[in-house]
Amino acid sequence: MDRHGEHMAQSAKEIIGYAVGAYLSMALLNGLIGLALPLPADIKAAPALEKTLKQQDVSLDEWQKAAERVEEKRKLALS
């Protein structure tokens, strides 16, 4: 590899380094924010529910609507 090629490879590595570094920093920061944010005790007591709710960036009302819709569908299916 000539000097120019080596330089390009070095620059590419640095760019990737910045991207990965930025992502890891954000992930770490968000992880810390996520831990610091208050969590209702009822949700904390149900780890599977907590894990599910954390999967989607929506409001609790939207989760409630989803739960109500599943209930409605279940009632219809069983009727």
Next chain:
Amino acid sequence: MIAIESIPLKYRAAVAGALAYLLWPWANPASWQYQQLWLDEAQTAPAVKALTRFHKKYGDDAMPVLNAQLELNRSRAIEDRLTAKYAQFSDQSRDDGWAEATEFVIQYVVENTLKNKITLLDSECRNTMCRIEVATPEGLTKALNKQITVLAGTLKANELEFNNLIERKKSVLIEFKSDKRMKFGFIEERIARPAARKEWTDTVNTWLNQQKK
């Protein structure tokens, strides 16, 4: 290629910041978690109660079902928004297959059911709507009104509902709409109806079938 060392640190930091901004949605805590900061416990209590009740009733196994239903709700909300965006005839693009077939039906009804008692100046269908222009040289007479009513009734049987009538100087524009599924463009179709939608529906239906046993 520009050497990265030659870029001032402030610009490198700006690029890193932009990358972080772009990556933020993937690493961001859910918005409901932030809601806990500015909403009273009393405001979130009904939703928390409903969700914990759901979890207690159906257990951990129902969690993928809850997630699938949320995805379905979100996907339908996007579809509804897009459908509303293209609710007007002028905003719609053409669904060729449906439009051509429906224009043919309109032409057929005018020629055979109405025996050409009305003069069709133009007929155009787009995605879920059709607009036809009928000549009214003597205005909207009783006889013409009757023929338009017959046309509307016949088209209703073909799942085209009368939507609007706009009077012009020597013609009327009549709009009909169908409740067929709107056909979106390539990208919007994938946003509104992602391939995963079938999986979400299957997840919910499988669970419902298990509940029956």
